[in-house]
Amino acid sequence: MKVILSELAGFCYGVRRAIDTVLQVSESNEKSIYTLGPLIHNPQVIEMLESKGIKSVKEISEIPANSIIIMPSHGVARTIMENAKKLNLEIIDLTCPFVSKVHRQAENLYNQGYQVVVLGDKGHTELKGIMSVAGENAISVENIDELSQHTISNKVGIVAQTTQTIDDYQKLVYAISGIAHEVRAYNTICHATSDRQKSALKLAESVDIMLVVGGRNSANTRRLTEICIEYGVPTFHVEVSDEIQDEWFAGKSSVGVTAGASTPDWIINQVVDRISAISEV
Secondary structure, eight states, rough: EEEEEEEOOOOOOHHHHHHHHHHHHHHHOOOOOEEOOOOOOOSHHHHHHTTTTEEEESSGGGSTTTTTTEETTTTOHHHHHHHHHHOOEEEEEEOOOOHHHHHHHHHHHHHHHHEEEEETTOHEEEEEHHHHOOOOOOOEEGGGGGGGGGGGOEEEEEEEEESOHHHHHHHHHHHTTTTOOOOOOOOOOOHHHHHHHHHHHHHTTTTTEEEEOOOOOOOHHHHHHHHHHHHOOOOOEEGGGGGGGGGGGOOOOOEEEEEEETOHHHHHHHHHHHHHHHHOO
16 A cells, blocks of 8 residues: 655644744743643644643733743734733743734724624634734634625725635635625635645546544644535545554545644654555455
């Protein structure tokens, strides 16, 4: 059985930057280090950081004075950053530059009088951060069907959570263009995300089965899974190699493997090794 790893899989720039920075800070600093929420959406990486004394907390109030607070790669709401600055904490902001760009564009649209519509996953940390700067009349939707639940103004600005698909974004722009008189749309989908999606789809077209590796709380990993399933190839989403089941590969001659932007190389390699071991039995 042939095992093919997608050309683009695993850590993106923003995630690698965040991990490397936190590890460097922990090695050169005696202060206690806390991340506000998970640094990235991968449980195994979070466990690794905790083993090095880097703890994740839900609220700033849980962090003792004179500690270091790490803002996660997905960004945080503006009020959270403002509250952190009022406390006696050393702040290290590791918001991905692409996410910061979405914040700036959403805020600019609001300041120019546009109602901001954000394509994003409800409850996601990144979406909360974007909405915090998008103005009081901003709305978020997961798909175009949700537009009917909201009042859309005549002047609309559109942005997207960085992990969305270009297909869903284009559908949203088209739908709003049929409602509003003036539309300004910014494609804020991270190129690393869209490139991984294209690479995964290309691989799915040439194999018998796809495995997508990454945290179940990772939006971009879930999106890769959805793309492969929509194409029609049997697809399984796993966090670690122990979840792989031998029967998935019965009668299969080729397996494609891709991974979300928050999945470390060592987990991807373990999955590839596990599949290879099954194929040799």
